[in-house]
Amino acid sequence: DESSSKKDLFNTLDEFIRVDHAGESGAVVIGEGQSLIRPSDSTIRDILNQEHGHLFTFDFQMWEKRTRPSLLLPIWYPLGYALGVFTSALGRSSAMVAHEAIEHVIVDHYSDQLRDLYQHPFKDSPELVHLSEVFSRFRDDEQHHHDLAIENHSRDSPFYSILYYGISAACHSA
């Protein structure tokens, strides 16, 4: 009935916003870890600035939709920071491998969420329409970061395989 469907809509919004907020928080702390080691790298800085913009959007959505943040944020912050510092310390191309792996997983994740939104019974509600526009735009940004990482010689890293598959597996499990 209508009331339980609306609760369903609220729960869907909650889940999407919480997961994406946790993801963007992770992306920001990884970027900050990397920029600590390579503060003058303009590519890392540009990616970080865009991720800050994404995080701001989800922060505001969380505030507006009264969503609780992920319980695992205290774990993602130090782990993400350490990953950023570690990959940046290995070399610039290794830092780019991290971005290539993470953005690949995130693009797939946003695509899955968009598919879920388009099939949702309340897909025409203003909240879900707005959210699908946001996800679509962010997915394009993340795809751009992925392509930027490849352009910046991520595949030249001597640790490419181990870093790419390791970070992808970690992101999938997260």
Add this chain to the structure above:
Amino acid sequence: RKCIRFTNLCRHYSVRKGTDELKQKIYRTTMDKYVYEHGFTNNALRAAIEEERLSTMAIGMFEDGINQAILAHMEEASIYAAKKYASEKQSMTSGKQVVMAMIKYKLEYQAGFIKANMWKQAMGSIMLQSKSKAIESLQRFADEVAHEADAFETPESQMVNYHKVDWYAKRMGVSMVYAATELYMLTDTSENFEDTWAFLNDQVDACVSLKAFGEEAKMVMDMGTFMATTYLSNKVQ
């Protein structure tokens, strides 16, 4: 009942037409009239159902019996607190005052039963049989209070990372202050519960001091982390 779009309280407490309206009416009648006669028991609920000229078999609609009426009353108290705060927002000067005001308004809604020395029975009944729903109700209220206190202290332009990792700590703090104050109020015999409001003030002050301690500890940790990573960065370069 019109509610703010995403207020958590109203999200979970929407009254649908038909069965819910009837149930709401029965809860109201039970809590306003029959609990004084029958106590917080299913007999009070049966008496309210009979007043609606329904068969007493209709008690089957209420899976938790009298606890559903008590829970409905607690939710109404939370909504009353939120609405009263919304109307008196202009007179608040700090987040601490917001927390104190909202907790006070919710407790005032229940003051009638406390004065009549009946609320202990309601709390006992809820804790025995519907503990998880009572805790959820308290969580929703704590979320509302913490959200309003944050909104009061943080302008919208600074919402970035407003929640951080103390989102849960704030709500737990509010829940504990509320629970402690409610328990204190049960044994308060002062005029207009003045001792309870003084106790509430002390509890909120203690939480604020704890928060300041937490912020200082975090500052020390941040400084340590910064020094360690700067050292590492210099070593790498």
